Amino acid sequence: MKNTYYITTTLPYVNAKPHIGFALEIVSADVLARANKLFGKEVFFNTGTDEHGLKILRKAEELGVSAQEYCNAQAKNFKSLRDLLNVEFDRFIRTTDADHKEAAQKFWKICDENGFIYKKNYKANYCVGCELEKTNSELVDGKCPDHPNAEIEIIEEENYFFKFSEFGERLLKMYKDNPDFVKPKKRFNEIISFVEQGLQDFSISRLKEKMPCGVEVPGDEKHVMYVWFDALVNYISTLGWPNEEENFKKWWPGVQFCGKDNLRQQSAMWQAMLMAANLPCSKKVYVNGFINIDGQKMSKSLGNVISPEEMVQRYGVDATRYLLLSMGSFGEDADINWARLDEKFNADLANGIGNLTSRVITLYKKAEFDLDFEKSKRKPFVDNIELEKSLDEGRFGDEITRIMKLVQELDRSIEQQKPWELIENEPEAFRESIEGLARGVYFIGLKLKPFMPETSESIVNSLEEKNKVKLFPRL
Secondary structure, three states: OOOEEEEEOOOOEOOOOOOHHHHHHHHHHHHHHHHHHHOOOEEEEEEEEEOOOHHHHHHHHHHOOOHHHHHHHHHHHHHOHHHHOOOOOOEEEEOOOHHHHHHHHHHHHHHHHOOOEEEEEEEEEEEOOOOEEEOHHHOEOOEEOOEOOOOOEEEEEEEEEEOHHHHHHHHHHHHHHOOOOEEOHHHHHHHHHHHHOOOOOEEOEEEOOOOOOOOEEOOEEEEEEOHHHHHHOHHHHOOOOOOOHHHHHHHOOOEEEEEHHHHHHHHHHHHHHHHHOOOOOOOEEEEEOOEEEOOEEOOOOOOOOOOHHHHHHHHOHHHHHHHHHHOOOOOOOEEEOHHHHHHHHHHHHHHHHHHHHHHHHHHHHOOOOOOOOHHHOOHHHOOOHHHHHHHHOOOHHHHHHHHHHHHHHHHHHHHHHOHHHOOOOOHHHHHHHHHHHHHHHHHHHHHOOOOOHHHHHHHHHHHHHOOOOOOOOOO
C-alpha cells in the first residue's frame, strides 16, 4: 500500500481576485495535507491558476493588455495565498506553463487515438461565466442561475467533441465500486442522478480566430482546446505526466477539492476523460458549498464581497483559517456576515482558546516545577482512527468541535479546582491540578496543528518554555 498522499484544489480563473470561497478550498486542502504528514505520509499538494478561456481574453482586452500579461499579473494574487493563509503547497501550476501545454496536447492525442474525439458543426447556449454550455432546462428566465447578470451567448461553429455519451455506464460502475468517491453524500447523489439521466457529448475546442487564448489542438492550428478540457489535465501534468512515469505512478490517483459549481466537471467529465486516456480515475472528490453574505450570493455589484485579505487584516491568519473551516457544515452553503464572524472570533478564540491558554500558563509560571511534554508530542496523531475518519470524510467541523469541547472542559476544571487557592497550603493538589491543566492545553495545541499551525506552535512553545503568550485579543 502506497504511503503517499496527493491532494489538489481546482485551478481558479484569474479574471478576478481570490474570494473566500476559494480561500476555504485551499485552506481545507492544506489541512488534509498537514494532517496526512502528521499521520506519517509523504504528501504532494497542488494548486494554481486557470489562464485560458473567453472570459480571460475579454478581461485582458477590456484592460488593453495581452492575455499573457494579464495572467502574469493576476497569478501573483493567487500565489500570494501561500503567505496570506499559511498554506504549504508543493506546486503552483499555471495552465500557461510549457509542461502543462505539452501534457494537454499529449492527453488529447491519446483520447483521439482511442476514438473518443470527433468534429461536427453545432449550435449551443453558452455561459461565459461558467465557461460551460447550458441546456434550456438549466436556464432560469433565459439566464444562468449562477451568473444571472451575464447574457447567455449562442455559439455556432465547427468544433471538436468528446464522446462523453459513451461513458455513462462506466461512470456509474465506478461510482458503485467506490461508494465514498464524492463527499458529502448529497453531492454524490446529485452526480449519480445527472449521469443516470444520460450524457451528452461536449465541445472541446474553439476556433482560434475567435478565441486565441488557449492550447493549440494537435494537428489543427485553426483550433484551440476548450478551457475545461485543457485545465483538468493539470491534475496529472503537475506530476510530470506523461514524461515522468515513475513520479506520476507514485502520486496518482489523488484527492481533489472543488466547489459545488464544479461537481459535474470534476466528478464526471474529468473521470470520463481519464477513462478515455486509459488512466486511473481520481481517488476522491470533496465538494464545498457556497459562502453567502446575509442570504445573498457574494457580488461586486451588491457590494457584499468579503476577501481573504480583509479577513486576515481583521482577525489574523490562524483565526481566518479557523473561521473559514468552522462557519458551516461541510458541503452545505454557509451564510455569514462580519457581525457573526466577530461573534465567533470572540466566543471561540478570544474567550475560548486564547483566554484558557493565558490563564493556564499564568498559573503554570507560578509553579516551582517543570513538566516534561516530550511523550505527548505525537499522541494526537498516532493511531487516531476517529480523527483520520473525520478528516477523510471532510468533516473538519467535527474535529474543531471536539477541540472546543476540550477547551470548555478545561475552563470548567479551573473554576472547580481553583488552583490559585492551593498554591501555599496544598502544594501536591496544586501540582496535580496544574499538571492536568497544562497537559490538557498542550494537547489542544497539538490537536490544532493542521488547522491553526501558528497557534499550535505558540501554545506548545509557551508551555515548553514556560513563557506567557497573548493569543486572539478580544475585538
